[in-house]
Each structure stands twice: as structure tokens, then as C-alpha cells.
Amino acid sequence: MMKYLKNVVTLQYEKTKCKGCKKCLDVCPSRVFGFIDKKAYIIDRNLCIECGACEKNCPHGALKVDSGVGCAAAQIYSLITGKEPTCGCDGEESSGCC
Numbered sequence: 001m002m003k004y005l006k007n008v009v010t011l012q013y014e015k016t017k018c019k020g021c022k023k024c025l026d027v028c029p030s031r032v033f034g035f036i037d038k039k040a041y042i043i044d045r046n047l048c049i050e051c052g053a054c055e056k057n058c059p060h061g062a063l064k065v066d067s068g069v070g071c072a073a074a075q076i077y078s079l080i081t082g083k084e085p086t087c088g089c090d091g092e093e094s095s096g097c098c
């Protein structure tokens, strides 16, 4: 699994806001999240490619990430891993899609 440089990932998670919907687990292409005691938790933040999908899909504002490189990161990740690029956005620019 590819990792960004250690400790520079901008992902922030506020556990108190999490309602346990598991959407972040569904949309994260890097499997950053696990789930325990009805809440998400971060398995390894250095796996995050800052695609922004978790922030966009969390209905309770528990996740924040600086997704400035968005789909570019997903494309690079795809090239390296040979997997389909995915950022979890819906493809609509009007909704803030990258």
C-alpha cells in the first residue's frame, strides 16, 4: 500500500461528531478507516491520499481534509497500484467534484 510522506497528511477526525454511518469506510479508496464501538477510527493516517471523499460524504462533519490535489492523487495512486482511480466524488462539478 502506497503511503504519503509520514505525518504531513491533513486528515482530521473528530470522534465526538461521528454517528457511525460507515460512509467513510465505503468511500475511502485507501482503507484509512476502521470501525469499533459504533464509531469510525483511523487505522493509519499515512495511507490517506487526500482525495477528500470522506469529508464530502460524512453527513456529520466529523472529517476534514485539505483535498487540494484531489483526483490527481487518485490518478497517481491508480498508476502505481494498477487499480481503478477513485476519489468517491459524484462527477458533478456543481457539487464541488474535483
Ligand code: SF4
Binding pocket: 017, 018, 019, 020, 021, 022, 023, 024, 025, 039, 040, 057, 058, 059, 060, 061, 062, 063
Ligand atoms: S462518515 Fe462520518 S459519521 Fe459516518 S462513520 Fe465516518 S466519520 Fe462517522
Ligand code: SF4
Binding pocket: 011, 027, 028, 029, 030, 031, 032, 047, 048, 049, 050, 051, 052, 053, 054, 055, 065, 088
Ligand atoms: S481523504 Fe480520501 S484517502 Fe484520505 S481518508 Fe478521506 S477518503 Fe480516505
